[in-house]
Amino acid sequence: MAAIFNSLFGGSKPSASPVPAGDSDFADFAGAPDPSPTPAISIPTVASFTGAGALPTGSSAIPYTKWYNVHERYSLSDFKQEGVILGILLVIIAIHLYGTSSNRKRAKAWITAHATTLQDEFALVGFGGRKVPTEDEIASGGLAKTLATDSLQLPVDLLKEKSPQEFSTYATGRLNVAFLDVNLTLLKRYSPLTLAFEYGASLFFDSMPAPVERVEAILYPFDGREALTVPGQLPGAHELRKDTKSSYDGFVWAIVNKETMKQLRGERYDVSITSTKDHPKLPNWATVMSESSEITEFLLTPELIKAVESAGELLDHIIITDQPIDQPSKLDETIPKKRIYLSMRLPSSGDYTTLLPVFQYFIRLTDTLVQSAHFRPEVLRKVRTTRDDTIRKLQKADDEEKAEEIKLEREKVKKQKRDAELKGLNAKAQKKYLEKEKEKEMKRAQKKQSQRG
Amino acid sequence: MVSPQITNLVIILGMMQVSKKIPLDDPNTLNLVRAGYLLSNLIIIAVYAYTHLIINKKKDMTTLKYVEQPQMGSTEEPKPITTTVHKYDVDQMKSLYKSQLMGIGMMGVMHLYFKYTNPLLIQSIIPLKSAFEGNEVKIHLFGKAAVGELRRPFKAAAGFMSALQGGAAPAQDKKSIEAAEKAGRGGSKEE
Numbered sequence: 001m002a003a004i005f006n007s008l009f010g011g012s013k014p015s016a017s018p019v020p021a022g023d024s025d026f027a028d029f030a031g032a033p034d035p036s037p038t039p040a041i042s043i044p045t046v047a048s049f050t051g052a053g054a055l056p057t058g059s060s061a062i063p064y065t066k067w068y069n070v071h072e073r074y075s076l077s078d079f080k081q082e083g084v085i086l087g088i089l090l091v092i093i094a095i096h097l098y099g100t101s102s103n104r105k106r107a108k109a110w111i112t113a114h115a116t117t118l119q120d121e122f123a124l125v126g127f128g129g130r131k132v133p134t135e136d137e138i139a140s141g142g143l144a145k146t147l148a149t150d151s152l153q154l155p156v157d158l159l160k161e162k163s164p165q166e167f168s169t170y171a172t173g174r175l176n177v178a179f180l181d182v183n184l185t186l187l188k189r190y191s192p193l194t195l196a197f198e199y200g201a202s203l204f205f206d207s208m209p210a211p212v213e214r215v216e217a218i219l220y221p222f223d224g225r226e227a228l229t230v231p232g233q234l235p236g237a238h239e240l241r242k243d244t245k246s247s248y249d250g251f252v253w254a255i256v257n258k259e260t261m262k263q264l265r266g267e268r269y270d271v272s273i274t275s276t277k278d279h280p281k282l283p284n285w286a287t288v289m290s291e292s293s294e295i296t297e298f299l300l301t302p303e304l305i306k307a308v309e310s311a312g313e314l315l316d317h318i319i320i321t322d323q324p325i326d327q328p329s330k331l332d333e334t335i336p337k338k339r340i341y342l343s344m345r346l347p348s349s350g351d352y353t354t355l356l357p358v359f360q361y362f363i364r365l366t367d368t369l370v371q372s373a374h375f376r377p378e379v380l381r382k383v384r385t386t387r388d389d390t391i392r393k394l395q396k397a398d399d400e401e402k403a404e405e406i407k408l409e410r411e412k413v414k415k416q417k418r419d420a421e422l423k424g425l426n427a428k429a430q431k432k433y434l435e436k437e438k439e440k441e442m443k444r445a446q447k448k449q450s451q452r453g
Numbered sequence: 454m455v456s457p458q459i460t461n462l463v464i465i466l467g468m469m470q471v472s473k474k475i476p477l478d479d480p481n482t483l484n485l486v487r488a489g490y491l492l493s494n495l496i497i498i499a500v501y502a503y504t505h506l507i508i509n510k511k512k513d514m515t516t517l518k519y520v521e522q523p524q525m526g527s528t529e530e531p532k533p534i535t536t537t538v539h540k541y542d543v544d545q546m547k548s549l550y551k552s553q554l555m556g557i558g559m560m561g562v563m564h565l566y567f568k569y570t571n572p573l574l575i576q577s578i579i580p581l582k583s584a585f586e587g588n589e590v591k592i593h594l595f596g597k598a599a600v601g602e603l604r605r606p607f608k609a610a611a612g613f614m615s616a617l618q619g620g621a622a623p624a625q626d627k628k629s630i631e632a633a634e635k636a637g638r639g640g641s642k643e644e
Contacts, residue, residue: 204551258514262536275634276516276535284514 099190100164106350107167107184110215111159113352114359118158121363122180123173128157164190176246176366178220184346186213209263213346214316217359221366222246223338246366248373250322250336251383253299254289255308257316261287270323273386281305285313291386294379298372307357315358316343320365323387331394334387340365457586461579468575477570486573490560493577497553497584500594505546507593513538519606520624520633531624533633534606541605545589556580 118125159169165186172179188195188211195211202210224247252270265272274289279300282288286308290296299320308315322336342362344355418437422430476482515538523529536544560576563569584590588607591597599605606623624630 203547258516258537259540262534262540265533265535275631276518278516287516 095192096190099188099192102189103164103167103186104161106186106213106346107159107161109350110167110184110346110352111169113356115158117356117360117363118169118171118180121174122171122177125171126158126169127160159184164188174363176222176370177363178222178225180217180219180363182215182217184213184215186346187211213348215342215344215346217342217362219340219342219363219366221248221338221340221369223248246370248338248369249375249380249383250338251291251295251373251375251380252289252319252321252323253291253295254317254319254321255282255286255300255304255315256289256319257313258285258287259313260316261289264317265289268319268325269327270321270325271319273323283309286315289319291383292375292379294375295383298375299368301368304361307361310354311344311358312354314345314347314355316345318342318358318362318365320369328390328394331391331398334391334394336387457583461582464578464582465575468578469571472571472574475574483570486570486577490573490577493581494553494557497581500584500590501546501549501553504590504593505543508539508542508546508589511539511593513542517541517605518625518630518634520629522623531629531633533630534623535634538605542589542593545607549584549587549589553580553584 115125159167161167165188167184167186169182170179171182188198198208198211201208224245226246252274254271254274256264256271256276261276265276271289274291276287276289277293277296278284279288279296281300282305288296288300308318319341321341322338324333324337326333328334340362342359344358347355422433425433475486477486516535517538518533518535521532521534523531556576560572563572588603592599592603597603602608606625608623
């Protein structure tokens, strides 16, 4: 530390004796020739330059020493340390700028690849607010098309940067879909040290997954509750639409990349109530998690298989679910909430053409579900049993807890009664009461023992 | 074939006698022994890395299902594991790397901090031997068929400690898998 300070501030060593005051306390200077006049006198005179009669400064004869000229007191070599620090700082800033900008570029590439699909499907994409379409636009066909052409230039509106590695977008306004959340998670390119540490940690700890770039989309179907989610509907609009009710049967079904299936089953409650079964039509890296083979047969369309094949192993999972991710611990948590999840890793090449079919299929999946995901009661019975079992288990735990509470309450009341009784008695009677109580307890204990023996 | 544990014991006892004869005080000999230790670890790493390479090349995506039995005494239910042969092998390799690094770390502390020299000799033979006796190396490097002893999931090597812990062998029969699979154990918060 001292060395640092020395090099930081110790540059003045070679200069001439700094304060040439005639201080006799300094034995070292006692012998030195006394430079005259002393600055102690000259400075005040110079400082009074506001006054009219300032002395000519040149003639005040301040002795020339290096002490007064910064550029002579220090040389560049005195700032080596600062130079190094500044250099490192510049490198860090450069890395940060490079990392954030390349992350932004990647996110932008993603949204430009997917914006058309999103805008084809949804009335509102991103955070820019909805542009009210004019009548001509609607008449000229395809409101989505007009929107797509004019707002593709501003992906800033479409994509929000939550942090330098997280980007998200949002879409709403579609038949059968309440809204869609998309989250992009990129590498921490701006912090290579963190990145290296994460990679290292993932080798040793199973709980720390290696950092990957992926896009996760969660689609929330209306499930017949348009009236609740969409504000400001005309009265009677709901009744009018009764024939096209957007609800479907609740179940859990998933196509999962086998690499992640072990982890997925451990992390998510909803897929852990399914059984895993390979399907001959799927590529060998993917598998199906389903609650019933009939549901699988219905959902595994040739179109989906083709999309999955085209995405390749970048696809992590597609999950259609109505169950929570965390294991329900309360009865409220067992209420089914329908969601569809899609998770894909991003290709390092930035070419999204192979991934688009899955994404498209994922958005349109609700239509298929609403249209025909109404199964035979035999199929649904199996599905419902799993849920009812959980509910029953939770109900039982709940009842037990309640019984315990009642028991505690009863005991409390009993004790209060006893205390009140005891208070009302005089000393002798109190003693008698306590003795009686003790006897009673002893008898009870004996009885218990004899029963056990 | 004699069980590896017995041969290990024989080697340990033998090496203990041999290491008495070797003049480990002599710096030259000591350096030689150190070099031997490093060499043995390098060989192990190389063997593991090569095995890993083969595993990744094969990339056997066959689904592997089994039920992990809980340890004796714990109230946990049996845990169903659904994975692939490839993933299982990679996980096994990871645990091998881990245990090797742990061994080196332990040895480093023992040797550099406590200045023990004797274990160097034994530690350069035993891990090398067990590396070649590992299930993954046997299957992929030596091309043995994954049947019998080598059938995945591997049984924990029967030993003194495992008898105490009482971890039952992972079950693979259809009945217990089906029972455990739909139990909905995932996503519990307390883990």
